[in-house]
Amino acid sequence: MRLIGVDVGGTFTDVVLYDVDTLDTFIHKVPTTLDDPSIGVLSGIVDLCATKGIDVGSIDYIRHGTTIATNAVLEHGGAETGVVTSEGFRDILHIGRHQRPQHYSIYQEIPWQDQPLVRRYNRLCVPERIAPPYGDVLTPLDEAAVRECALEFKSRGVGSIAVCFLFSYLNPQHEQRAKAFIKEVYPEAFVSVSADVSPQYREFERFTTTAMNAFIGPKVRNYVANLTDRLRDSGFDADLHIMTSSGGVATPQMIEEKPVLTLLSGPAAGVLGGAWAGALSNRDHLTTFDVGGTSADIALIIDGQFQMATARETQIGGYPIMLPMIDIHTIGAGGGSIAHLDAGGAFKVGPKSAGARPGPAAYGHGGTQATVTDANVVLGRLVPAHFLGGTMRLDANAAQRVVGQLAEQLDLSLEETAEGILTLLNANMANAIRSRTVQKGIDPREFSLVAFGGAGPLHGVEVAAQLGIREVIVPSRPGISSAVGLLTTGLRYDTIRTAFQVSDNFDTTRLTDDFDAMAQEIAAQFEADGVSRDDVSFQRAADLRYLGQGYELKIDLPAAPLDDGVLATMIDDFHARHESEYGHAFPGKPIEVVNIRVAGVGRTRTLLQPEPAAGGDVNAALIDRQLCMFRTGQTLHSYDTPIYRRRHLPIGVPIAGPAIIVQTDSTTVVPPNWQFTVEPLGNLVITRSA
Structure with a gap:
């Protein structure tokens, strides 16, 4: 059985092909075709199959994360x-x-x-x-x-x-x-x-x-229909599933009826990919840090579970959306973010991005404004000859030219300007993480940072340092982690009903009947999709609040009958959650059940834990050295920095920074005073050495 995951980003479309039987995994990246992303999706899939000699008719499932809905709203x-x-x-x-x-x-x-x-x-x-x-x-x-x-x-x-x-x-x-x-x-x-x-x-x-x-x-x-037709006309007979905002996938028919389910399609897949990578390192408290060409997406994994947004937080582009969504915070910060002086003369980075075309000046497509990618080239943190595995050479002279033009406006040196671009970007991303942790009473230092996306590993360690986080995990294929995340989940459908019951007079019969009816509704949808009820698991929850409050907190419920013991546990869990969220609780006060929820997850073939890697040798992994700029204390220093090819690194051997680690889909930067180790299952774990 062969599975394909395809994630469309602002700059690149990522494709991963996984063979369930042989455990072989292949990846491919193509430029995103912004006018019609389905062209890039099909091109990436066909190119990958052709390169690996795989018959397109042998693909069983295609899972797709799309930004069509999000872009339609934002634009x-x-x-x-x-x-x-x-x-x-x-x-x-x-x-x-x-x-x-x-x-x-x-x-x-x-x-x-x-x-x-x-x-x-x-x-x-x-x-x-x-x-x-x-x-x-x-x-x-x-x-x-x-x-x-x-x-x-x-x-x-x-x-x-x-x-x-x-x-x-x-x-x-x-x-x-x-x-x-x-x-x-x-x-x-x-x-x-x-x-x-x-x-x-x-x-x-x-x-x-x-x-x-x-x-x-x-x-x-129209997009889903167009993509379905293109795949069929190209010889594919695979089942197409689309990623939804709640962390599962749905059929094209469901998405055509409820397209609003896909508003966080791409970012949700990234959270799943980050959670999967963290599990390979036996970490269940994670901050996922997904940085691409145009944006950075941040989410929390607590006890191995992604967090769902509350009713007061679910919005897209400022419009409130009342649907199940993973709690993801997005800011305009990525490799293509443009550095500029605003109307008041302030130095800013983003949120405007150079996108895929023309993209950063270093891409050689005519970009004329300094971007984060150009700054990384100037500081030696991106290696022009080894970008995208050597398939795309960066133009260092163009990067120096556009950063130099900005340096003249700021009256700073070329290197100070480039370092200032990265400092501003990293501070913006660190503040975004604080908004999801510190401002909610959560200590970010108790979490590992999972850095992925094309630019996440470039910035992950310096962002972690600003937050006091001492461990950064870089997945084995960080640049395509969202596409990998698509292969870790199954079909998922959610339903919700408003209940309005108060704790001093619960009608357990009515609640039970409603839960059962909702489960039947979901089971019927799965049956229409060809999934047996035996392959569906159900999760129940309720939205609770103190009587008179304006908003609720979601509390998970067991599958057991709703007797007095289950309801008492639900109330205790609500008090504890309220204490954690707001710093206080009111035991003994009446509690109102506002909504009840049922989620159904259909089991499908998913990505398995990879086989332990054999590893290589540090000398074989060393492919070059170049000067890189890092700030230590108040001074910007130049370091003779080794460049390693990731696939040749040894397993379990700590290696001191500074270091640049290159691979096909991303580049990882390890600053001075940090060290990295490749784990047996492929993750790169970076920790403080001083």
């Missing part, structure tokens, strides 16, 4: 979208809540108001009303009004429609009927209903999530 490139909503509630999408991104600024930009997903004249109302608390019909749906809305959208050329009614999470019948009426008169429209996308209370977030699904829906649907 505001979605479809012209309309909304059908309850009469009198046309402006929920505009008003939002009293919270604002910046509490005290009167000049701030509010994404859902400044760049709305749905313009006001495309938000139409119909008479209907579902009433809480049981979902009774207060006002019947005006079917003629729904049809009129559909015809109006059709005449305007609005091809994507979201249906969002009040309290539909309690009773979805009005939304489902409205969808049927719209499809009847406007069959070519892409229609999303909130009861399918996010059946939870909080109208603003539910409406926004559904509008987002409609906004990105046509683009994602």
Whole structure:
């Protein structure tokens, strides 16, 4: 059986092919084709198969991490979208809540108001009303009004429609009927209903999530269909699965219905790849540090489990999204980040990136602005002749020219300017990690930093040093760790229902019935995908809060029946989690169950633990030496630095820095006063030596 993982980044598309039977692993990188990423995806897969003499028809599974949905949101490139909503509630999408991104600024930009997903004249109302608390019909749906809305959208050329009614999470019948009426008169429209996308209370977030699904829906649907056709036409008969934001993969059919599930598709795969690498080193407290060409993604692994974002933290581009997502923090910092002086003369790095084209000046494609990659070349931390395994030679003169131009503006030397670029970038990334650890009461020094992505190993050690972290793990193939992460997970579907029960009067029968019904719903989806129920495991959780609080904390539940003992443990776990998250708890106070959740994971063939490596010899691994610049104390020093080829390094032998370690998909920098060791299962572990 052969599996392929494909991850599309801002600069490169990474491909990994894994043979389950022989344990052979092959990797390949091609430039990302930004206009149509499916071209680069297909090219990378076909090139890799051709290079290794593998018949494309022998590939069984292709798992893909995509940025189509994310880019559509960040670039505001979605479809012209309309909304059908309850009469009198046309402006929920505009008003939002009293919270604002910046509490005290009167000049701030509010994404859902400044760049709305749905313009006001495309938000139409119909008479209907579902009433809480049981979902009774207060006002019947005006079917003629729904049809009129559909015809109006059709005449305007609005091809994507979201249906969002009040309290539909309690009773979805009005939304489902409205969808049927719209499809009847406007069959070519892409229609999303909130009861399918996010059946939870909080109208603003539910409406926004559904509008987002409609906004990105046509683009994602067309991309998935186009990729499926390209693969089929090229002779592939493999099952295609798409990475979702919650850490699993889904079928193309599911993604075409709920494209909003892919908003963190690529970064989520990276977290899984980082967790897998950490497990190979028997580490279960990890900070994953994924740095590519345009961005850095940061997440925490605690006790071997990735953390899910809470309802108050799930957002993309400033728009609140109410769906299960891995808790990932992203900043505009990567190898292509541009160093510049802002309008006030301040020296900044990012968030704007040179991207794949023209890319950094050192790429030789016409880049004219200094980037992080150019700074690394100037300081000797990237080796021009050994970039991408020697398949792409860097232009050192071009890098020196653009950094030199910035140095003249700053009145600094070439080397000081280059080192300043890296210092600013590393400080930005360290601050991003602090926001996920220190600001939440978590000590980052208790975690190992897993550095991957094309640029993560270049910066990982210096970022760790700023945080007091004493161990950095670099996976065996750091540049394609997100593609590897795609091969470590199975099919996963999540469902959620709003419950609203208080601890002094739990209705365990109703909760049990709801959990069972949700599990049946997921099992039916897996059965439609050809996965037996025997191959599906279920995970249950509940969102809890103290009665009167505004937001919840997710608490995992065992698979055991919901008796008094399980409920008591759930409450104790909530108190402990609240204490950890906020520094206090209120034992004895009533607790409210807001939502209940069920996740189903379908077992599929995944990446296995690799065979121990034989290792090499340090002298054979040494391929060159060159001068590299590192700051020690207050002074920038030049060091005669050995350059090692990673695949020839010995196993279990500590080697002192400074050192540059090159391989096909990344370059690792080990500064002075640090040392590195290659472990038997392939990880490079870097620790302080002084």
